[in-house]
Amino acid sequence: MINRYVFGLCALFVVSACDISENEVEPSESFLRIYDNNTFNSSFTPIDVQQTTDGGYLILGGTRVEDSDFWGVYLMKVDEQGLFISEENLSTEYVSPAKSLMNINGTFYFMAMTDISWQANLFALNDSGRVSTITPLPGRFYPMYCEADGETIIAQTYNNGSKNTNLALISTEGNILNDANFTIGDGDDTEEPIVTHFTRTGRQLPFFAGKVDNGLYYFNGFYDFTLSTIFTDLSGNNEDGVVGRLQGFRDEDGMSSAIHLGAGRFAGSRFSNGDNYILPGVDVNVTRLTDIPTTETFEGNPFPELVRDAPVVVKQITVDERNVVLYGSNTQSGQIVLLAYSSETGQLLGTKYLGFSNPYQLASFNSTEDGGLVVLGNTAVAGRFARFCLFKLSIDELRGFTE
Amino acid sequence: MKINIFALALASLAVMLGSYSEGQAQFKGKKRKNGYNSRKPLDNPFLKSQWWLGFRAGANLTEADPQERYSGFSPINYTTEENQKEYGGFEQLGGHAGLEITYYHKGFSFSFQPNYRRQRFLYSNSFLWSDENDASNRLELNYDQDHQLDYIEFPLFVKYDFTQNTFRPFVQVGVYYAILTSANKSVEVSGADFASGDLGPFENEEVIIGAEDLFINSSIGVAGGIGASYDVQNTRLVFDVTYRYGLNNVTDVQNRFSENQLAGIGDALDDIHLRNISFTFGLLFPLRFISKKYDAIN
Numbered sequence: 001m002i003n004r005y006v007f008g009l010c011a012l013f014v015v016s017a018c019d020i021s022e023n024e025v026e027p028s029e030s031f032l033r034i035y036d037n038n039t040f041n042s043s044f045t046p047i048d049v050q051q052t053t054d055g056g057y058l059i060l061g062g063t064r065v066e067d068s069d070f071w072g073v074y075l076m077k078v079d080e081q082g083l084f085i086s087e088e089n090l091s092t093e094y095v096s097p098a099k100s101l102m103n104i105n106g107t108f109y110f111m112a113m114t115d116i117s118w119q120a121n122l123f124a125l126n127d128s129g130r131v132s133t134i135t136p137l138p139g140r141f142y143p144m145y146c147e148a149d150g151e152t153i154i155a156q157t158y159n160n161g162s163k164n165t166n167l168a169l170i171s172t173e174g175n176i177l178n179d180a181n182f183t184i185g186d187g188d189d190t191e192e193p194i195v196t197h198f199t200r201t202g203r204q205l206p207f208f209a210g211k212v213d214n215g216l217y218y219f220n221g222f223y224d225f226t227l228s229t230i231f232t233d234l235s236g237n238n239e240d241g242v243v244g245r246l247q248g249f250r251d252e253d254g255m256s257s258a259i260h261l262g263a264g265r266f267a268g269s270r271f272s273n274g275d276n277y278i279l280p281g282v283d284v285n286v287t288r289l290t291d292i293p294t295t296e297t298f299e300g301n302p303f304p305e306l307v308r309d310a311p312v313v314v315k316q317i318t319v320d321e322r323n324v325v326l327y328g329s330n331t332q333s334g335q336i337v338l339l340a341y342s343s344e345t346g347q348l349l350g351t352k353y354l355g356f357s358n359p360y361q362l363a364s365f366n367s368t369e370d371g372g373l374v375v376l377g378n379t380a381v382a383g384r385f386a387r388f389c390l391f392k393l394s395i396d397e398l399r400g401f402t403e
Numbered sequence: 404m405k406i407n408i409f410a411l412a413l414a415s416l417a418v419m420l421g422s423y424s425e426g427q428a429q430f431k432g433k434k435r436k437n438g439y440n441s442r443k444p445l446d447n448p449f450l451k452s453q454w455w456l457g458f459r460a461g462a463n464l465t466e467a468d469p470q471e472r473y474s475g476f477s478p479i480n481y482t483t484e485e486n487q488k489e490y491g492g493f494e495q496l497g498g499h500a501g502l503e504i505t506y507y508h509k510g511f512s513f514s515f516q517p518n519y520r521r522q523r524f525l526y527s528n529s530f531l532w533s534d535e536n537d538a539s540n541r542l543e544l545n546y547d548q549d550h551q552l553d554y555i556e557f558p559l560f561v562k563y564d565f566t567q568n569t570f571r572p573f574v575q576v577g578v579y580y581a582i583l584t585s586a587n588k589s590v591e592v593s594g595a596d597f598a599s600g601d602l603g604p605f606e607n608e609e610v611i612i613g614a615e616d617l618f619i620n621s622s623i624g625v626a627g628g629i630g631a632s633y634d635v636q637n638t639r640l641v642f643d644v645t646y647r648y649g650l651n652n653v654t655d656v657q658n659r660f661s662e663n664q665l666a667g668i669g670d671a672l673d674d675i676h677l678r679n680i681s682f683t684f685g686l687l688f689p690l691r692f693i694s695k696k697y698d699a700i701n
Contacts, residue, residue, distance in 0.1 A: 019619040025656045032660035033477045034669060040534035040541065040598065076479075084477040358667030379667060382544060385532060397661065 028055065029372065029394040033082035034379060034387055043386045045071060045200065046363035048101035049376040050108055052127045055080035057374060060101040060110050061363075061388060062200075063091055069199045070095035073112045077129035082390050088129060094121065096198050098143035099207070100364070104151055104172055107132075111143035111155060118142055120157050122174045135174030140166060142198060144207040144221060152177060154209045156219045158194055165221040167209065167232065180234045180241035182223040190222050193251045204311055206256040206271075213262055216243055216286055220255050227254040231286040244286040246297060257312040257327075261343055267314055267325045270300060274308035277301060278339065280325055281346030305331050316343060317367045319395075319402045324349065326365070326402070328375065334359030336377050336391075340402040350401030354391050358383065371395035453507045455639060457687030460500035464493035464680045465522040467550075469673040470652060473659060476669035488526040488673065493680060495523035495549060503641075503685055505562070512562040514575065519584075520556055522679055525549045530669070544594040546668060551588070552618060552653070552677075554581035558626060572631045579647060581622040586614040590665060616662040617655055617672055624649040624677070632687075641685035649677035 037044070043064040050058050056079045062071030072091015078084055090112075097112040108125040120140035124133040142158035144165075153170040163186060168179030184190050196202025205227065209219035218231045223242070231244035248254025256276065258268030264286070268279045277300030303310075306329050313328040323343035331337050336354040341347065354360060358379045365375040375391040467490050474483060501518025527547045534540030560577030592607040630643025654672040655662075663670060 019655075020621045020623065020651045023619050023652060023654075023656055030657065030659075030661060032475055032663075032666050032671075034475055034667075035479055036476045036530075036669070037479045038481050038530075038532050040532045040537075078477065082477060084479055087479060356664040356667055360667075381667075381669075382530070382532070382542060384542075391660075393661075 025394070028080040028082075029370065029392070030397060031082045031392045032389065033078065033084075034381060034389045035076065035078075035084055036381055036385070036387055040385075044074060044378065044388055045386060046376045046378050046388045047097050047099055048110070048364040049366060049374055049390065050101050050103050051366065051368050051374065052077075052108075052129075053106065054127060055369065056085065057082070057390065058101065058108055058125065058127075058129045059376060059388060059390070060097055062095075062097055063089060065091045065095065065115075068095055068115050070113075070115060071097075071200055072115075073097045073123075075125070075129050075131075076388065078390065082392060086129060088131065090131065094123075094134075096143065099145050100147055102146065102148040102153065104148050104153075107172070109146075109148075109153060109172060111137075111146045113141065113143055118160075120155075122153070122170065122172075124172070137168075137170065137174055137176070140168065142194070145209050145219070147209050149211050154211065154217060154219075156207055156209045156221055158222075160191065160194070163190075165219070165223060167217060167219050167221075167230075167234065169217075169234070178234045180232055182221070182230060182232075182241065184222045185225045187225070189250065190225060194222065203251075203309060205251065206254075206311065208257060210258070210260055212260050212286060214286075218258070218260075218286070220258065222251075225250070227251045229255045229258060256310065257314040259314050259316060259325075261316060261325070267316070267341070267343075267346075269303075269312040269314065269327065269329075270298060271309050276303045276306045276308075276310045276312070276329070278303050278312075278327060278341075280327075280341035280348070281343070303329075305333075305337070307332050311362065313362060313364055315365065317373070319371070319398055322402075324402045326373075328362045328365050330361045336360045336362045336375065338365070338373075338375070338401065349403065352393075352397075352401040355379065355389075360389060368392070371398070373398050451509050454690035455503070455505040455507065455687040456690055457503050457639070457641075457685055458500070459503050459516060459518060459641070459683050459685040461498070461681055461683035463497045463499055463520065463522060463682065465495065465497060465524045466490065466492045466678045467524040467526065467673075467675040468649075468678055469675055471674040473671040473673055474669055475660065475663075475666045475671045486528050486530050486669065488528045491525040491527075493678075495525055497521040497523045497551075499556075499681060499683070501556075503687060505687065507564075510564050510567065512560075512564070512573075514560040514562055514577075516558050516560065518556050518558075520554050520581075520681075522552045522554065522677060523549060524552075524677070528669075539597050541597040542594065543596075544592060546670070547591040547593070548665075548670070549589045549591075550614065551586065552583060553585045554583055554622060556581035556622075560626070564632075569634045570631065571633075572629070573643075574627070574629050575643065575645065576625070576627045578625050579623065583615070583618055583620045583622065583653075586618050587611055588614040588617075588665075590668075612664050616658045618653050619651075619655045621651065622649060622653050622677060623651050628681075630683075637689060639685075639687040639689075641683075641687060643681075643683050643685075645681045645683065647677070647679040647681065649679075651676070653677055 046061040059076040063074040065072040073094040075088040077086045094112045095115045102109045118141045120137045120143040122135045140157040145156040147154045157166045163184045164181040169177040197205045227248040229246040232241045253272045256269045256271045279300040310329045325341040327339040338352045340349040363376045373393040379389045499520030503516045505514040530544045532542045558579035560575040562575040564571040564573045589611040626647045628645030632641045652674045
């Protein structure tokens with residue numbers, strides 16, 4: 001009888017004590033960092049994050065500028081554990097950094113504009129987060145979005161003089177390889193939301209762009225008075241270069257994100273009068289979409305958990321050699337939510353919430369070399385100071401909601 | 404090292420229980436054969452042994468010893484030391500209660516003292532945001548965080564009694580293994596918000612959150628202490644003061660950031676080892692009576 005108790009007690013101890021030997025994790029695998037500045041009036045807004053070759057991270061963001069309506073360009077380098085290393089503040093001259101921060105052959109690029117003239121510029125950064133070159137892009141203003149396409153850059157800009165959206169292919173040296181203008185139309189109805197987007201005094205509009213595997217390009221921007229998703233061959237053969245169009249309704253209804261998964265299949269999200277809908281896998285014939293309203297084309301899964309007109313980031317990532325469509329957005333409870341869907345079936349695989357106590361908002365996320373995920377957002381420290389925050393999820397944490 | 408100590412504890416437990424079985428067999432055997440009082444009492448090794456069973460309860464004080472420090476904040480324009488945690492040293496009173504089963508033989512005792520214990524430790528840190536151009540733009544925040552860890556502990560001690568009298572001072576050394584049953588932390592926020600027109604310090608209500616995910620289940624360590632017992636008729640009163648020296652990091656490093664509901668205020672648990680001082684009273688009863696002539700106390 002006693003032996004049985006002794007055996008049971010020993011077994012209990014051995015099983016329980018396993019957590020001591022397993023209580024180890026590399027500090028770089030999983031962390032949360034909030035980058036605090038103790039200057040009362042300082043304020044930061046994050047744009048994008050990329051991992052550098054040394055395992056650290058490069059963060060692109062904006063900081064409030066006293067004598068400008070726009071947010072200045074602000075860069076930060078942190079190490080592999082997310083600890084602050086250096087910063088570079090370009091806000092005295094350059095403002096309104098646009099999504100995204102691109103990694104092209106080991107050099108990082110982004111776009112921002114010159115204060116006062118609103119001239120768009122292409123910035124090249126080294127691994128340390130220092131600006132190596134700044135190339136003005138003639139005739140391009142108000143950079144809205146940029147995306148790497150191999151060794152070229154898809155750049156979406158806005159010209160408030162001619163009232164058009166411009167989509168261009170740009171080399172990393174800043175040469176315009178191809179472009180097309182898309183007429184917005186006269187009037188101030190679209191000017192106000194665009195300007196408040198840039199000054200961050202209003203809603204952040206869901207500008208994005210990309211390339212389809214049939215050679216077409218797409219962007220989400222203003223065209224013909226509405227915020228629409230335009231498919232174009234940039235040839236100008238069609239009217240205004242438009243091949244297909246998912247038509248929104250002013251800036252109240254349209255797509256909030258989209259990526260091309262291949263073979264006419266897209267994943268994205270849409271908004272309609274503040275409501276949000278997830279479209280984890282839809283087939284789109286991009287050449288037969290002319291003037292089709294977005295709401296009639298895609299129903300999607302309603303997602304009332306998200307804030308009104310939620311900014312949505314969607315990317316296809318690889319987890320253990322499986323393709324997963326990962327959405328990120330902001331919940332009404334002040335957390336960042338990540339939703340993983342199967343690329344093949346569009347089935348929800350799992351969700352993960354990031355952030356406690358303070359409100360958190362998503363800026364961007366990217367895969368990391370160790371198979372994990374880095375998520376950039378902002379939070380209000382002490383309920384009032386806008387600061388960058390960086391979540392690093394380990395591969396195990398990522399598996400936890402993507403399997 | 405940790406596993407070795409753990410193994411030592413188990414071995415000691417097995418030896419102790421083995422001795423009990425042997426003693427029981429001896430006792431029964433003697434009884435069957437000759438009766439236990441057939442030999443001269445003081446020469447009989449059987450009479451130099453005793454089992455004790457009783458209750459123990461007391462108070463304890465805990466200190467967290469940081470091995471490696473972590474923070475959710477990575478400051479840009481000030482040093483990490485400015486808002487580093489400051490640990491309180493043996494300040495918060497906890498309590499414990501449990502059983503004691505002791506096997507005594509020739510001045511030495513093996514004592515198993517399972518108990519339920521609450522250990523508390525605290526730390527605090529401060530933050531300041533200011534504006535060098537406007538003195539009224541200033542916010543000071545102080546966070547006082549009290550941690551309550553509830554464990555079921557299985558300590559095993561070897562005691563040595565310095566005397567064989569009614570009053571027996573003793574020393575004891577041992578090892579322990581504890582299993583976490585629950586954990587909470589409470590946070591008190593105070594400070595001064597001059598920017599909002601506050602002229603003096605404010606104090607917010609205490610917030611209590613569950614913190615079980617922030618700590619691992621196991622805690623092991625070594626312990627040593629002094630005490631004294633006093634025999635009253637056939638019972639024994641015991642008082643001891645014992646210092647526990649934790650050997651493992653009790654923080655769950657995998658949940659340090661991901662499950663911390665206070666991460667938004669920059670909180671991240673350091674790697675900590677627990678130190679504890681326990682003050683315990685016990686009342687023990689003998690498990691056998693040696694004879695009608697000789698009472699249970701040996």
